Amino acid sequence: MSADEARRVLVTQARREADGVVSLTLSDPDGRELPAWEPGAHVDLVLPSGAVRQYSLCGHADDRYSYTVAVLRETGGRGGSAEVHDTGLVGRELTIRGPRNHFRLVDAPGYVLLAGGIGITPILSMARRLAAGPAPWLLCYGGRSAASMAFTGELAALSRGRVEFYPEDEAGRLPLERILADLVPRTAVYVCGPPGLIAAVQDCAGKLFPEQDLHLERFTAAPDAQPRADGDAFEVELARTGEVLEVPGDRSILDVVRDARPDILSSCEEGFCGTCETKVLAGDPEHRDTILTEADRERGATMMICVGRSRSPRLVLDL
Structure with a gap:
């Protein structure tokens, strides 16, 4: 399996x-x-x-x-x-x-990990991994209050790095400009949390560290996400059954595939969760998700069928 x-x-x-x-x-x-x-x-x-x-x-x-x-x-x-x-x-x-995994740790000379609220969950495993290695790292974790912030005891005990806590009712919000100022070149910055935190980090990135390596994990769709279904009609071939389905301009691939495969898993249907990620066997997918990297998009090996479309007349999917 x-x-x-x-x-x-x-x-x-x-x-x-x-x-x-x-x-x-x-x-x-x-x-x-x-x-x-x-x-x-x-x-x-x-x-x-x-x-x-x-x-x-x-x-x-x-x-x-x-x-x-x-x-x-x-x-x-x-x-x-x-x-x-x-x-x-x-x-x-x-x-x-x-x-x-679309939120992997990359090799870098140093790391800054930023977590807001339940966004600490992927960051926690990253901090454990970095604590066992030689690279310098900093984790800054914000939440509504100290009582609402999970795993603080374990995080505080990690070595070979720095962990800073910012319960908003005591310390205010994460001081992003101070945290991100004067980073070592090619520092990898990871952020996971609510949309406001991600937007603020992106704003700081444009001003303070345009050459740094920024990695985002979202819980909701990006504010500028493209429409779920908008474009020309095309065909989708389901490779495992040989079925060929017509995808009209006003329906998503997921909508159409669900008619033939009602058991297909999906969740957000806005391109940010990855549940409907599907292998592309042939064709030229048009990516509209907020998950895949530019390198992933160029390879075209997978796509999120809840929002993605096709530049070619037909896509062949591993379904």
Whole structure:
């Protein structure tokens, strides 16, 4: 079984990590090893209701027998976080797909990690990895209050780097201009958190460090995301069945494929979560997601079919 195929996992533990944050420990029901992963990876978790949500892996990457995810209860969200918090999941089997990773640590002479709220989840595994290596690094973590900030004890104990905490009710927001001023050239900057934090970092990047390596992980669509379905009609061939489907200009590939494959996983349908990432076997995809790097787009090996379209008359997908 490949890492990207659906698999069953057993919820072996649920633990409160901070106000409004609970972690789940997931293991193979038969005690087998789980697929290896690297910091920045996430899994798609299918909840008992059938809802699909993406959660960053925040456990120890060298633990091959369990995954850990942490979930913030979101007031006014789509209901997935409430389901995690309010449903007795310990002892139940759930389905996951992955791990998949579009937020990998790159080789760099130094690192700055910026986390806002539940955005600490992928950053935590990165900090662990960097703490075991020689490169200098700095982690700055902001939240509404100290009580709402998860994993602070473990982060404070990490060595070979610096960790700074900014509970907003005590210290204000992350002082980005101070943090990002005078970086060593080619420092890799990683940021995960709410849209306001990401926008502020991008603004600082344009002013302070245009030559630095900036990596973003979003929980919502980018403000300038392109329309979900807008363009000329084209065909999609499903390679596994040979079906050829017409994708009109006012429907997405996902919409059309779902008619033939109602079991296909999707979640955000706005191009930022990666659940519907699909291999492209032939054709020229037009990428409209906010996940893939420019190098990924040039390779054209995968696409997010919830927002992507085609520049060629036909796309052949591994479906």
